Amino acid sequence: MKRRIIILGIDGLEYNLVEEWDLKYLKQTSHVKTNLSDFEVIVTPPIWASMLTGKKIQEIEQPFIKRMRFIANKGNITQVKTPWYTKLGAKILPLTIRRRLGDTITKLLVPDPFKTTYDYLLRTKKYKTIFDYFERTWTNGVPSYGRNVSTPEIKAAMTEAIKGNLKPLVEYAMKTYEQDKKALFKALNEDYELIFWYTPFLDEISHFLIKKKLKLMNIYFDLNKLVKKVSERLNENDVLYIISDHGMEPIPDDPRGGNHSDHGFFSSNTGELIEKPQDLFKLVVSKSPKIKF
Numbered sequence: 001m002k003r004r005i006i007i008l009g010i011d012g013l014e015y016n017l018v019e020e021w022d023l024k025y026l027k028q029t030s031h032v033k034t035n036l037s038d039f040e041v042i043v044t045p046p047i048w049a050s051m052l053t054g055k056k057i058q059e060i061e062q063p064f065i066k067r068m069r070f071i072a073n074k075g076n077i078t079q080v081k082t083p084w085y086t087k088l089g090a091k092i093l094p095l096t097i098r099r100r101l102g103d104t105i106t107k108l109l110v111p112d113p114f115k116t117t118y119d120y121l122l123r124t125k126k127y128k129t130i131f132d133y134f135e136r137t138w139t140n141g142v143p144s145y146g147r148n149v150s151t152p153e154i155k156a157a158m159t160e161a162i163k164g165n166l167k168p169l170v171e172y173a174m175k176t177y178e179q180d181k182k183a184l185f186k187a188l189n190e191d192y193e194l195i196f197w198y199t200p201f202l203d204e205i206s207h208f209l210i211k212k213k214l215k216l217m218n219i220y221f222d223l224n225k226l227v228k229k230v231s232e233r234l235n236e237n238d239v240l241y242i243i244s245d246h247g248m249e250p251i252p253d254d255p256r257g258g259n260h261s262d263h264g265f266f267s268s269n270t271g272e273l274i275e276k277p278q279d280l281f282k283l284v285v286s287k288s289p290k291i292k293f
């Protein structure tokens with residue numbers, strides 16, 4: 001039996017919560033916080049793109065940096081400088097109006113960066129990805145490689161959630177999770193050398209549930225159980241990596257409750273570790289039968 005490499009990409013999985021609840025299947029043999037200090041803004045698509053290519057892709061990161069410049073309240077995780085007009089607005093306008101203005105200006109001046117980048121690597125074929133180093137590969141879509149995490153449905157559900165009605169968001173997110181799980185087990189039954197499974201649902205709901213920890217805990221336990229099930233499907237030499245782009249932390253004045261934390265998560269069943277998300281590329285490619293190092 002040939003060795004398979006299976007990557008479980010869990011968007012928004014928080015290292016500190018995996019530790020706190022001691023989720024041993026998620027932790028595997030070795031686990032680590034990944035370092036995101038290379039990224040100017042901690043948003044989903046550029047980090048996943050870096051895992052697939054081994055580098056920061058400017059064309060994917062820049063549209064998000066550009067958008068961030070128009071938002072006065074950034075939380076504590078970005079190195080983007082605030083321009084003078086945003087600072088002035090921050091001094092003289094109440095937060096709610098600033099937010100609304102920021103949104104309006106952003107929509108007028110900056111195209112939706114999620115829309116322009118969700119399939120960038122697939123569409124342009126400008127960069128080699130880990131999928132180029134294996135014969136039989138499978139993915140259900142990763143941000144920048146065919147997965148749009150900012151669909152009209154999710155945007156509408158987020159708007160409702162900010163108003164206080166979490167139901168549509170939780171329903172949408174859990175439906176996504178179920179569909180993604182189904183796709184994963186189907187792929188595990190087939191003959192692939194490289195499986196890159198991805199699910200965005202945890203990022204979506206954690207923004208709102210990070211302060212409702214009991215609800216979040218149930219979901220983390222379910223993810224832990226999912227990894228147990230996957231582990232039971234592995235052959236002796238199969239490699240299992242689990243990775244997240246960033247985690248989530250409570251932010252006092254965020255209308256959702258929380259925002260992305262400044263670190264990601266990685267674990268392996270082999271004991272191997274990486275320092276930064278972009279190191280995943282090298283780790284995976286080094287196992288390619290096509291490449292001799």
Ligand SMILES: [Zn+2]
Pocket residue numbers: 011012043044203245246
């Ligand atoms: Zn994310």
